[in-house]
Amino acid sequence: MATKFVIIGGGPAGNTAATHAARLGAEVTMIERDVVGGAAHLWDCIPSKTMIATGGAMSFTRRIGGMGLEKQDVEVDIEALTERIEDIKGRLHRNITRLLESQSVRMIAGTARLLDPHRVEVTTSAPDGSSTEVLDADAILIATGSRPRIPDWCHPDGDRILTTRDCYPPTQFPSSMTVVGSGVTGVEFVHMFSSFGAAVTLVVSRQQVLPNKDPEVASVLEDDFLKRGVRLLKGARATSIERVGDEVVVSCDDGRVVRSSHAVLAIGSVPNTDDLDLEAAGVQTDGGYVTINRHCQSNVGHIYAAGDVSGKLPLSSVAAMQGRKVAEHVMGLQKVAHRHLDYDKAASAIFTEPEIADVGLAETEAFAEGRKIRVTKVPFSATPKALINNDSRGFVKIVSDPATGVVLGGSIVGRHAAELISVIALAVTAHLKVSDIVESLLVHPALSEALAEAAE
Numbered sequence: 001m002a003t004k005f006v007i008i009g010g011g012p013a014g015n016t017a018a019t020h021a022a023r024l025g026a027e028v029t030m031i032e033r034d035v036v037g038g039a040a041h042l043w044d045c046i047p048s049k050t051m052i053a054t055g056g057a058m059s060f061t062r063r064i065g066g067m068g069l070e071k072q073d074v075e076v077d078i079e080a081l082t083e084r085i086e087d088i089k090g091r092l093h094r095n096i097t098r099l100l101e102s103q104s105v106r107m108i109a110g111t112a113r114l115l116d117p118h119r120v121e122v123t124t125s126a127p128d129g130s131s132t133e134v135l136d137a138d139a140i141l142i143a144t145g146s147r148p149r150i151p152d153w154c155h156p157d158g159d160r161i162l163t164t165r166d167c168y169p170p171t172q173f174p175s176s177m178t179v180v181g182s183g184v185t186g187v188e189f190v191h192m193f194s195s196f197g198a199a200v201t202l203v204v205s206r207q208q209v210l211p212n213k214d215p216e217v218a219s220v221l222e223d224d225f226l227k228r229g230v231r232l233l234k235g236a237r238a239t240s241i242e243r244v245g246d247e248v249v250v251s252c253d254d255g256r257v258v259r260s261s262h263a264v265l266a267i268g269s270v271p272n273t274d275d276l277d278l279e280a281a282g283v284q285t286d287g288g289y290v291t292i293n294r295h296c297q298s299n300v301g302h303i304y305a306a307g308d309v310s311g312k313l314p315l316s317s318v319a320a321m322q323g324r325k326v327a328e329h330v331m332g333l334q335k336v337a338h339r340h341l342d343y344d345k346a347a348s349a350i351f352t353e354p355e356i357a358d359v360g361l362a363e364t365e366a367f368a369e370g371r372k373i374r375v376t377k378v379p380f381s382a383t384p385k386a387l388i389n390n391d392s393r394g395f396v397k398i399v400s401d402p403a404t405g406v407v408l409g410g411s412i413v414g415r416h417a418a419e420l421i422s423v424i425a426l427a428v429t430a431h432l433k434v435s436d437i438v439e440s441l442l443v444h445p446a447l448s449e450a451l452a453e454a455a456e
Contacts, residue, residue, distance in 0.1 A: 009143035011038025013307035016323035020102035047168035055195025146308035181266035349418035357421035360409025
């Protein structure tokens with residue numbers, strides 16, 4: 001008899017687990033209340049990256065004077081941009097849905113809650129009222145994602161005081177914007193809105209943007225922000241955001257006040273586990289996040305969690321890999337050769353200008369641990385392709401073991417950093433040595449040459 005696998009949530013973790021488990025022979029049912037593909041993914045991540053790409057194209061046109069071309073002023077077409085965002089979202093949604101259908105995954109549009117460790121109640125809505133269905137499950141995956149965190153002192157109105165999901169599709173572009181939160185999402189929004197011509201202020205609660213990143217990396221981004229006219233309020237923590245007429249007033253704990261036409265709150269997220277009745281199945285949580293082991297199992301062995309609700313790295317790539325590993329574990333593949341997911345080796349990127357990407361052991365982390373490392377760094381200004389591109393900002397940094405030469409980590413700041421980091425990520429995952437990178441015959445001229453030079 002096929003394993004009955006019930007998945008709550010159809011984002012990257014849920015839909016990957018569904019298709020993989022179905023291929024392995026499971027009878028899969030997936031419940032999604034918002035959109036197959038994931039609300040955070042299709043309503044937040046993809047639209048923001050689409051707008052960032054458009055803003056980047058506008059920024060590039062402002063630099064073409066250095067490439068032997070006449071400078072041009074371009075204006076954004078909000079209607080066309082909105083159509084572009086909706087088209088991309090629609091394509092991704094349809095692709096995921098077709099893949100699930102091809103694997104005979106049953107998809108239910110509705111909400112779910114656990115009745116006990118082996119039963120899930122699903123509620124669906126229809127014009128003539130709602131209906132419920134109880135599903136029996138041999139295994140259950142909680143993959144319900146997260147939503148923007150909203151503190152008590154802020155009341156978003158979707159018009160001037162915004163959460164990240166309120167920013168797209170855009171109805172207008174603000175003349176000025178205050179971004180509260182200087183983490184990954186916050187700096188991406190600074191880049192996005194400044195690219196579209198807004199006067200941007202970033203409220204930075206500490207003394208550097210991206211407080212969890214390498215200070216040298218953060219410094220490059222700060223310098224670029226300042227050159228673009230971004231105002232950085234360092235050491236300030238927002239305590240209230242209020243709308244006063246056509247202005248938004250952000251007050252900080254040190255008495256400083258910022259006025260702008262709009263403000264966006266980017267201070268993290270909270271897990272969507274409130275209405276799942278996890279306690280009915282005896283599932284333990286910590287701050288709303290499901291506590292998991294290396295197999296993504298909760299304290300109830302056949303109930304798993306993946307994606308944002310697992311409290312691990314909030315990355316779509318990590319969620320999808322968790323989904324794959326869960327499917328393998330549900331179907332018993334952990335009993336054969338099975339590589340466990342190592343969160344310390346997950347590559348991540350920040351889509352600012354310049355882009356930022358890193359993977360593995362960070363230089364500051366190694367120093368804090370008193371660990372001996374070898375750090376090599378090459379600026380893109382020494383790379384021919386960067387000069388050809390008229391964009392020599394940033395650098396490549398590789399961290400390795402001085403005794404063995406094994407690549408432990410690295411960071412890249414510069415154009416196409418999100419793509420280039422894949423080379424270092426592969427080296428970290430496969431335990432390659434710096435000599436393996438040096439001896440690879442790479443393309444010339446190409447930005448990847450800086451990787452080989454940094455590995456020397």
